[in-house]
Amino acid sequence: MSKVIAFVDDEQQILRALKRLFFQTDYTCLFFDKGGDLIQYLESNKIDILVTDIRMPEMDGIALMHAVKRMQPKVIRIALSGYTDSRQILAALDSGLARLYIYKPWDNDQLLSKIEGLIRMNDQLADPSLLQEINGLGSLPTIPDLYAKITDLIEKEASAQEVARLVDSDPAIAGKLLRIANTAYYGLHTGSVQQAIVMLGMSNVRQIILTNSVFERAAYMPYAKDLWQHASLVNQGVAYLYSLCYGKSLPNHQGTAGLMHTLGLLFLATVKTDLYLELIEAVEKELQHSQTDNNQSIFDALETEFLPVRHPEIGSFLLNWWELPFDIIEVAYHYREPKPELIVNKELVAMVHLVSHVAFGLLGLTQFQYALDKEFCDANGNLTRHQLAIEDYLASLLTN
Amino acid sequence: MKETIKVLIVDDSKLIRMTIRDLLNTHFTPQEMQIEMAEDGDQALALFGTYEPNIILLDIMMPKVDGIEVLMHLQERILKGEVQTIMITGMGDDQTLSKCFDLGASDFISKPIQDVALTSRLKGAIRQHHLIQSLNRLNQELTLAKNQMVQAEKMAAVGQLAAGIAHEINNPVGYISSNIHTLKKYYQNWKSGKNQHIFDLDTDIQEIFEDLAFGVDRIKEIVDSLRSFSRIDNISEINQFDVEQGIRDTLNVARHRYKYIADVQIEFGNVPLIYANGGKINQVFLNILINAADAIKSAQEEDGRTGQIRIETKYISQDETVEIKFVDNGTGMDEETLQRLYNPFFTTKPVGSGTGLGMSLSYDIVVHEHKGKIMAKSELGNGTEFTVLLPVGKA
Numbered sequence: 062m063s064k065v066i067a068f069v070d071d072e073q074q075i076l077r078a079l080k081r082l083f084f085q086t087d088y089t090c091l092f093f094d095k096g097g098d099l100i101q102y103l104e105s106n107k108i109d110i111l112v113t114d115i116r117m118p119e120m121d122g123i124a125l126m127h128a129v130k131r132m133q134p135k136v137i138r139i140a141l142s143g144y145t146d147s148r149q150i151l152a153a154l155d156s157g158l159a160r161l162y163i164y165k166p167w168d169n170d171q172l173l174s175k176i177e178g179l180i181r182m183n184d185q186l187a188d189p190s191l192l193q194e195i196n197g198l199g200s201l202p203t204i205p206d207l208y209a210k211i212t213d214l215i216e217k218e219a220s221a222q223e224v225a226r227l228v229d230s231d232p233a234i235a236g237k238l239l240r241i242a243n244t245a246y247y248g249l250h251t252g253s254v255q256q257a258i259v260m261l262g263m264s265n266v267r268q269i270i271l272t273n274s275v276f277e278r279a280a281y282m283p284y285a286k287d288l289w290q291h292a293s294l295v296n297q298g299v300a301y302l303y304s305l306c307y308g309k310s311l312p313n314h315q316g317t318a319g320l321m322h323t324l325g326l327l328f329l330a331t332v333k334t335d336l337y338l339e340l341i342e343a344v345e346k347e348l349q350h351s352q353t354d355n356n357q358s359i360f361d362a363l364e365t366e367f368l369p370v371r372h373p374e375i376g377s378f379l380l381n382w383w384e385l386p387f388d389i390i391e392v393a394y395h396y397r398e399p400k401p402e403l404i405v406n407k408e409l410v411a412m413v414h415l416v417s418h419v420a421f422g423l424l425g426l427t428q429f430q431y432a433l434d435k436e437f438c439d440a441n442g443n444l445t446r447h448q449l450a451i452e453d454y455l456a457s458l459l460t461n
Numbered sequence: 462m463k464e465t466i467k468v469l470i471v472d473d474s475k476l477i478r479m480t481i482r483d484l485l486n487t488h489f490t491p492q493e494m495q496i497e498m499a500e501d502g503d504q505a506l507a508l509f510g511t512y513e514p515n516i517i518l519l520d521i522m523m524p525k526v527d528g529i530e531v532l533m534h535l536q537e538r539i540l541k542g543e544v545q546t547i548m549i550t551g552m553g554d555d556q557t558l559s560k561c562f563d564l565g566a567s568d569f570i571s572k573p574i575q576d577v578a579l580t581s582r583l584k585g586a587i588r589q590h591h592l593i594q595s596l597n598r599l600n601q602e603l604t605l606a607k608n609q610m611v612q613a614e615k616m617a618a619v620g621q622l623a624a625g626i627a628h629e630i631n632n633p634v635g636y637i638s639s640n641i642h643t644l645k646k647y648y649q650n651w652k653s654g655k656n657q658h659i660f661d662l663d664t665d666i667q668e669i670f671e672d673l674a675f676g677v678d679r680i681k682e683i684v685d686s687l688r689s690f691s692r693i694d695n696i697s698e699i700n701q702f703d704v705e706q707g708i709r710d711t712l713n714v715a716r717h718r719y720k721y722i723a724d725v726q727i728e729f730g731n732v733p734l735i736y737a738n739g740g741k742i743n744q745v746f747l748n749i750l751i752n753a754a755d756a757i758k759s760a761q762e763e764d765g766r767t768g769q770i771r772i773e774t775k776y777i778s779q780d781e782t783v784e785i786k787f788v789d790n791g792t793g794m795d796e797e798t799l800q801r802l803y804n805p806f807f808t809t810k811p812v813g814s815g816t817g818l819g820m821s822l823s824y825d826i827v828v829h830e831h832k833g834k835i836m837a838k839s840e841l842g843n844g845t846e847f848t849v850l851l852p853v854g855k856a
Contacts, residue, residue: 074672078636081643081665116628118721143631166635169642 064180065089065107069099069125070114070141075165079112082169096120096128103132110180112163115142115153126158137183139176141165156215156267157384178405179387182394186374186381194370195378199332202274202379207231211270215263224266225255234273241269241320244293244458262313264386269317271383272324279327282334284341284426288323291420291429294455295319298416299409301454306412306442314386315409321385322393322413325376326429329368340367344428358431361397373397397431401440411441419451423459466587469514470498471505471531472549473523480574481518488580502526506534513543516586518570520549521557529557532564539565542593545586549574607825614818615744622747625717629683633676640669686713690743702739704783704851705729705774711746719754722761723768723789732776732783735853741826742851745835748819749787749847755810756791756845766790781853782833790844799839827851 066088068079076092083090091108093099097120099111111129115122126138140153143165153159161179163172185191195201207227214224228235235254242249242257249260258266279285296319303311330337340363347359364371377394388406392413395403399410415438421430438444468485470478478498485496497512499505503526505517517535521528528548538544548561548569558569567589568582647666689710712725719725750770757768771788794802794809801807803824808817827835831851839845 072632072636074636074675075632077668077672078639078643081669082639085646116717116721121721143628143635165631166638169639 063087063089064109065091066110066112066176067091067093067099067102067108068112069093069096069117069122071095071117072114075114082173086173096122096125099125100128100132103129107133108136110137110139110176112139112141112176115140123153123158126153130158135187137179139163139179141167152216152218152263156212156263158216160384161387175405178391178403181403182377182387182390183381185394186378186390191370191374191378195375197369198329198375201382202278202328204383205231205234205270205274207234208267208270211267215267221255221258224263225253225258228254228258228266228270233277234270237269237273237276238266241265241293241296244297262316264314265316268321268383268385268389271385272321272379275324275328275331275379278331282327282330283338284428285327285330287424287426288326288330288429291417291424291426292320292323294420294424294458295322295413295417297458298420298451298455299412302412302416302444302447302451305447305450306444315388318389318392318409318413319416321376321380321389322396322417323372323376323429324379324393325372325374328375328379329372333368336367340364341428343367348427358397360429361431399434399437401437407437407441411438411444414438415444415448416451416455419448420455423452423455465492466494466516466590467512467514468494468496468583469505469508469512469517470496471500471502471517471523471528472520473501474520475500477520477549477572477574481579484574484576484579485583488583502528502531505531515544515590516583517544517546518549519546519566521554521561522551529560529564532561532566536565542597545589547582547586610818611822614822622714622718626683626687626714629717630680633679637673637676640673644669682713686710690714690740690747698740699736699738701734702737702742703734704732704742704785707739707743708746708772708774708785711743711750715747715750715754718751719757719768719770722754723757723770726769726771728771728773730773730775732774733853735783735851736855737831737851738826741830745823745826745849746785746787748823749849752819753787753789753791753845753847756793757789758791760790760792760842763792777850780850782850783853785849785851787847787849788844789846793841793843793845794837794839795841799837802837 066083068076068090069092070076070079071094073094076094080090080092088110091099091102093102096113096117100120111126113122113125117125120128122140122142126140129136129138138159140159140162142162153162161175163175207230210227211224214227228238238254238257238261239252242251242260249256251257261269276289279288296317299319300311300316303309340360343363344360347363351359361371373394373396377390380390380393388409391404391406392410395410396413396417399407399414401407404410414434418431418433421427435445466489470481472478472481478500482496482498485494497508497514499508501523505519506526508514517531519528519531532539532546535544535546539546545567546561546565548558548566549572550558550569551572561569567586570578570582644666647662686709689706690713708727708729712727753770754768757766757770760766761768769788769790771786773784773786773788775784775786776782777784798809803820805821806817807821810817824835827833827849833849833851835850836848837845838848
């Protein structure tokens with residue numbers, strides 16, 4: 062059964078252009094020039110993906126996505142819009158209403174590959190056997206009550222002040238936000254939650270809250286502190302690398318890619334602590350024996366033996382389940398052994414791949430190390446020439 | 462008191478001239494005061510090219526050119542506050558003295574000249590002079606600031622529009638580029654003899670050409686309106702201006718602001734051209750239009766009403782005035798808001814939403830620059846009606 066994509070835009074010419082583009086694909090495509098018509102259609106039919114414009118008369122894209130989320134929550138919602146300055150759209154992305162936002166004018170090939178990539182990743186992660194495996198490992202982390210309230214505020218474009226007031230009610234999360242905001246990347250020195258929120262941006266605040274329960278539970282696990290330090294370093298390193306390569310700052314929605322990419326590991330640490338420790342012990346033993354360079358990703362090889370599902374899959378599953386931006390999910394899934402034909406945002410994955418590798422090395426966390434794919438790094442941003450700079454930068458962060 | 466005050470003594474009596482000069486010299490140093498003298502009105506007026514006095518002590522009765530005549534010559538300078546005159550009067554000069562004051566004289570001193578009287582009057586005149594100078598300076602700064610504000614407001618307005626216009630252009634660019642890419646594919650497939658579509662290629666290609674042309678026309682229309690709307694950039698460009706075309710241009714340029722909010726109805730009375738600064742008048746229209754759209758949007762958030770904006774133009778022949786009405790069915794304004802409507806920086810919108818100068822500058826443009834009128838009628842909850850009256854001829 063081919064997937065069903067519904068396109069909604071009030072301009073016929075746009076719908077026609079999309080129709081021509083998607084004709085060569087295997088998807089079943091439906092076209093609506095009114096949100097209301099799609100809603101009617103959904104009363105007795107199902108769709109898999111929604112691609113919608115934002116600015117439309119009568120029912121705008123935001124209202125449409127809300128309605129579709131209510132009626133068929135599993136539908137992947139993608140926003141296609143030219144209204145680039147709209148705070149509305151950013152709020153939609155920030156609150157997880159849209160998984161992906163594509164600008165008009167779009168590039169035909171890019172549009173296709175982005176949507177295909179999103180569908181592919183979603184399919185992989187929605188595989189019921191994966192859910193079973195993960196459930197088998199342990200119960201999924203709880204989402205703090207705070208989360209729903211904050212999402213609501215973010216959608217209503219609330220001020221940082223209002224969000225701060227809410228966050229203050231949960232000291233653990235407030236503390237987490239402050240700690241992250243006070244890292245070198247954000248360069249803040251503050252005890253003010255409100256300032257931290259402004260600095261981090263709503264999107265990141267939401268993600269941090271969502272994932273906090275995992276970090277919290279893992280806090281006392283062995284290596285948890287190291288992994289947290291590693292994640293924090295990678296987060297800052299990626300932002301630094303991005304500015305080196307592209308001369309501008311990392312887009313807000315990718316701001317926590319580094320922080321989240323090893324989430325699977327932490328989850329494992331909390332739900333299957335024994336297995337987790339056994340695995341690390343086994344890796345350390347292997348390392349002592351082989352004495353070679355990290356050309357074999359020993360951890361990955363052993364992980365497959367010990368566990369039914371590996372931590373990149375676990376991590377990306379969780380992040381997808383929480384509906385985090387697609388870019389971040391891809392990073393969590395592919396950061397160790399990137400396969401270019403499967404990846405949409407190759408540049409971001411390459412950056413995390415490089416920085417994470419450097420960070421593991423710098424922190425002496427050889428157990429978790431993996432082999433660096435130089436080819437992939439150079440093909441997507443010519444990154445290896447920045448390796449030394451990254452090493453220096455991360456080292457400087459450590460000494461502070 | 463760093464500046465040297467320049468004094469001119471005009472009197473046909475040498476004795477009076479010397480007396481005054483000597484008295485002044487005992488109270489003011491040469492750095493504080495420079496003193497020149499003239500025998501009669503003629504000489505005084507001749508001096509003005511080279512010596513611009515701040516204070517003139519002027520005798521009323523003089524042969525040939527008397528004090529009154531000198532005053533008449535000084536009218537422009539007196540009105541600008543550049544010079545002050547103290548009349549020197551004798552007995553029986555009352556009627557003429559009164560006339561001097563009508564002509565702008567500041568003060569008078571009676572003969573025989575007495576020390577205290579002279580000095581205090583001079584000191585008073587000097588104080589006045591300084592005050593006027595400060596005022597002039599402040600005025601200049603204000604004008605500069607005002608011009609800057611007008612520019613800033615225009616930039617802010619343009620900035621607000623830019624996002625909307627970018628979207629308006631983005632859509633056609635979107636499907637134009639996509640269709641070109643698709644056409645390329647069709648062509649490549651045709652060249653390599655590959656099997657194309659299940660549906661009719663011929664029809665599709667025809668449709669593509671139609672869509673491309675449609676898109677290009679849309680972009681042209683937007684760019685034309687933008688050009689037309691902002692033909693300013695020359696702040697003092699006063700010309701024959703077609704009000705109705707201006708409204709059309711403004712509607713085109715701001716379409717994105719009201720397109721999803723309200724229906725716009727226009728009822729034009731084919732009014733004559735007016736003599737005006739078109740760019741600035743368009744700015745006023747834009748301002749009223751955007752406020753109307755925002756007011757309707759607010760109302761819609763409460764009761765989802767159908768937005769309507771009506772724009773009418775009419776020529777009032779007996780006044781030789783063009784009347785433009787903007788009627789909206791938005792949230793309207795209460796008495797208090799109406800009162801403060803034209804106050805600079807007064808706004809009912811949330812922080813970050815505009816400069817709060819729009820209506821104040823619009824008022825300035827219509828009333829001060831074009832000698833027109835702008836009036837607002839409003840009912841809270843129901844809507845607002847703006848009426849702009851602009852004279853046809855030169856202001």
